[in-house]
Amino acid sequence: MTVQLPSQIVVERFLPTVRSMLAAELAARGFAQREIASRLGVSQAAVSGYLSGERGGEERFAEHPRMQATVERIAEGFETGRMDDYEALAELLELVRDFEDRGPICALHEEEMPALEGMGCDLCVRGRDRAVQAEREVLSNVRRAVRTFANAPGVAAHVPNVGTNVAMTLPQAAEETDVAAVPGRIHAMRDGVNVPANPEFGASHHVATTLLAATAADPSIRGGVNLATSDALLAAVPEPFEVAAFDADYEDRRARLASLFESGVPQVLYHEGAFGIEPITYVLGGSAVEAVARATDLVARAEET
Known part of the structure; x- marks a missing residue:
């Protein structure tokens, strides 16, 4: 993949298309090739190429109703004398801006640079949005963490029946919609795990609740993953890590965790379950990647014990 500016698409794809369409429209209205060349700012040979079809354009531009209407309006303006070059340029610039803002230029740009998918226009048209960038970084971190978790040996045996989730908060997160996680959770499947979807914001409740309480007490803690509580897992916690137990009850859990975290946020947090509640251990870290590294x-x- 190469870095490409939207202006490259304008020059290399949009401009040849609109010139070809204008050349054909002006020729149909009786303009001579020399006059068309003068109007378009190209050579007469280029006009000949446009009219013979040797210089094709971008189909999605040529078939767009807004493009067709603009070309017809400019050609008619030139024919009747009601539009000069300045006004024609204004029409084309307006069309380019329209196409760049979630239009066909934006779509082509995202195809050329997949990293822009879903946010190309937000970057190119509206400029860098720090909030959008933060969301992008969090989602990327969770995706990397999920891949690490899914490929780690032995994790399937430690996935709870309710499933595992890998999550990370935005900076200054306050609500569940500020936490990215895997929709539908990760479930054990034979000797491996099944990841049903890419991470999204607002896709977790229990891991998000734990993380929101943790990050409120310590903003450096933003990532977490849940595992099934077991004696073997708790015994494997290395000595430098802090471990804390809490009541499994769901009622007022976030408030109870906030109270627990007043004395500091542990790296490992667990409960031993209750009626209808499976025993769960939460492993926390500065990011989803760090939390998963600790968990794996x-x-x-x-597994060694």
Whole structure:
């Protein structure tokens, strides 16, 4: 993949298309090739190429109703004398801006640079949005963490029946919609795990609740993953890590965790379950990647015992 500016698409794809269409429209209205060349700012040979079809354009531009209407309006303006070059340029610039803002130029740009998918126009038209950039970084971090988790040996045995989730908060997160996680959770499947979808914001409740309480107490803690509580897993926690237990009850959990975290946020947090509630251990870290690294290390240690 190469870095490409939207202006390159304008020059290399849009401009040849609109010139070809204007040349054909003006020729149909009786303009001579020399006059067309003068109007378009190209050579007469180029006009000949446009009219013979040797210089084709971008189909999605040529078939767009807004493009067709603009070309017809400019050609008619030239024919009747009601439009000069300045006004024609204004028409084309307006069309380019329209096409760049979630239009066909934006679509082509995203195809050329997949990293822009879903946000190309937000970057190119509206400029860098720090909030959008933060969301992008969080989603990327969770995706990397999920891949690490899914490929780690032995993790399937430590996935709870309710499923595992890998999550990360935005900076200064306050609500569940500020937390990115895997929709539908990660579930054990034979000797491996199944990841049903890419991470999204607002896709977690329980891991998000734990993370929101943790990051409110310590903003450096933004990532977490849940595993099934077991004696082997807890015994595998290395000595420098802090471990804390809490009540499994869901009622007022966030407030109770906030109270627990007043004395500091542990790296490992667990409960032993209750009626209808499976025992769960939460491994926390500065990011989803860090939390998963800690969790997979615990799993490896537990498997060795």
